[in-house]
Amino acid sequence: xxxxxxxxxxxxxxxxxxxxxxxxxxxxxxxxxxxxxxxxxxxxxxxxxxxxxxxxxxxxxxxxxxxxxxxxxxxxxxxxxxxxxxxxxxxxxxxxxxxxxxxxxxxxxxxx
Amino acid sequence: xxxxxxxxxxxxxxxxxxxxxxxxxxxxxxxxxxxxxxxxxxxxxxxxxxxxxxxxxxxxxxxxxxxxxxxxxxxxxxxxxxxxxxxxxxxxxxxxxxxxxxxxxxxxxxxxxx
Numbered sequence: 001x002x003x004x005x006x007x008x009x010x011x012x013x014x015x016x017x018x019x020x021x022x023x024x025x026x027x028x029x030x031x032x033x034x035x036x037x038x039x040x041x042x043x044x045x046x047x048x049x050x051x052x053x054x055x056x057x058x059x060x061x062x063x064x065x066x067x068x069x070x071x072x073x074x075x076x077x078x079x080x081x082x083x084x085x086x087x088x089x090x091x092x093x094x095x096x097x098x099x100x101x102x103x104x105x106x107x108x109x110x111x112x
Numbered sequence: 113x114x115x116x117x118x119x120x121x122x123x124x125x126x127x128x129x130x131x132x133x134x135x136x137x138x139x140x141x142x143x144x145x146x147x148x149x150x151x152x153x154x155x156x157x158x159x160x161x162x163x164x165x166x167x168x169x170x171x172x173x174x175x176x177x178x179x180x181x182x183x184x185x186x187x188x189x190x191x192x193x194x195x196x197x198x199x200x201x202x203x204x205x206x207x208x209x210x211x212x213x214x215x216x217x218x219x220x221x222x223x224x225x226x
Contacts, residue, residue, distance in 0.1 A: 004154070041200060041219040042116075043155070088154055099145070099168060100204075100215070102154030 002027040006089050006103035014111050017079050021106045023089030024071040031094035033065050033072050038086045038105065046074070048092075079110045115139060116205050116218035124224045125193050133188040133221045135203030142207065143167075144186040145215065146178060149200040161186055190223075198225045 004025045013019055025033070032050045036043035047056045049065035049072060056063050060079075065072045076083055086107050090100040115138030125131050137144050143162045147155035157170035161180035175191040184205070190197055200222050204215035 006154075036217075041202075041222075042217045043202070044217070045215070090154070099157040099160065099170065100147075100155070101157070102147075104152070104154045 002091070002093065002101045004089055004091050004101050004103035006087075006106050008106060009104060010107045010109075012109045012111065013079055015080060017110075018075065018077045019079060019108065021074040021076075021087050021089075021108070022071065023073070023103055025089075025091045025101075026070065027091045027093055027101055029093045030067070030091060031098060032092040034090045034092060034100065035063055035072075035074050036088040036090065038088055039084075043088055046087075076108075079108075081110050081112055084108060084110045115141075116203055116216050118201075118203050118218040118221050120221060121219070122222045122224075124226060127193055127195060127225055129193050130189065130191045131193060131223060133190075133201050133203075133223070135186045135188070135205075135218060137184045137186065137203075137205030138216050140207055141205035141216070142184050143205060144180055144184065145204045145206075146186070146188050147202040147204065148172075149202060149220070150196075151199070155202055158188070193225045195225050198223060 007022045035046040047063045052067040060077045063074045086105040088105045090102045117136045145160040146158040149155040159169040160167045164180045177189045180186045200220045202220045203218045206215045
């Protein structure tokens with residue numbers, strides 16, 4: 001059965017800290033790994049990774065994928081209170097319909 | 113601003129009743145997927161529609177059914193509601209089945225079954 005595991009499940013930091021969120025996966029027919037930020041309801045797209053070792057960056061956020069070890073990390077530097085959210089990792093499968101298999105998410109709280 | 117709109121935003125139903133949730137996909141998107149997100153969990157894939165046909169289904173019973181219309185909007189129907197059906201239901205649209213970028217999610221419908 002396809003599985004995505006995120007750690008930690010919850011994290012509390014102070015503004016300015018750097019955080020690393022982890023995502024490991026076991027899926028058949030891997031196509032891509034995606035990170036989403038969910039603040040209230042709609043998950044918003046952050047990154048899609050398909051190749052190992054190539055870092056994707058957007059401002060203070062960055063992510064990298066290791067397809068050999070089957071994991072990805074999401075880094076957030078100089079955290080701000082607006083980064084407080086649930087960060088979801090999802091793996092996209094290929095072949096016919098492309099479903100996303102999600103982890104439970106990491107709830108990040110950034111205190112001032 | 114998200115291009116996917118869902119209605120209603122909140123809904124309370126009684127166990128055993130039936131419910132219909134609606135989703136208007138983003139302009140230019142012809143594929144719609146539905147996900148169920150229970151409290152404290154990640155979203156779980158229910159099914160996907162492409163060009164008005166079901167194109168894959170997750171581990172959900174047949175009382176979960178759907179439709180996609182010619183304008184690519186979609187409905188999720190749930191019959192014989194159970195307490196465990198209480199969740200946030202998310203709709204996601206994309207351009208084509210094998211898309212090369214992230215899905216666009218709607219804000220969801222919060223369903224409470226009492």
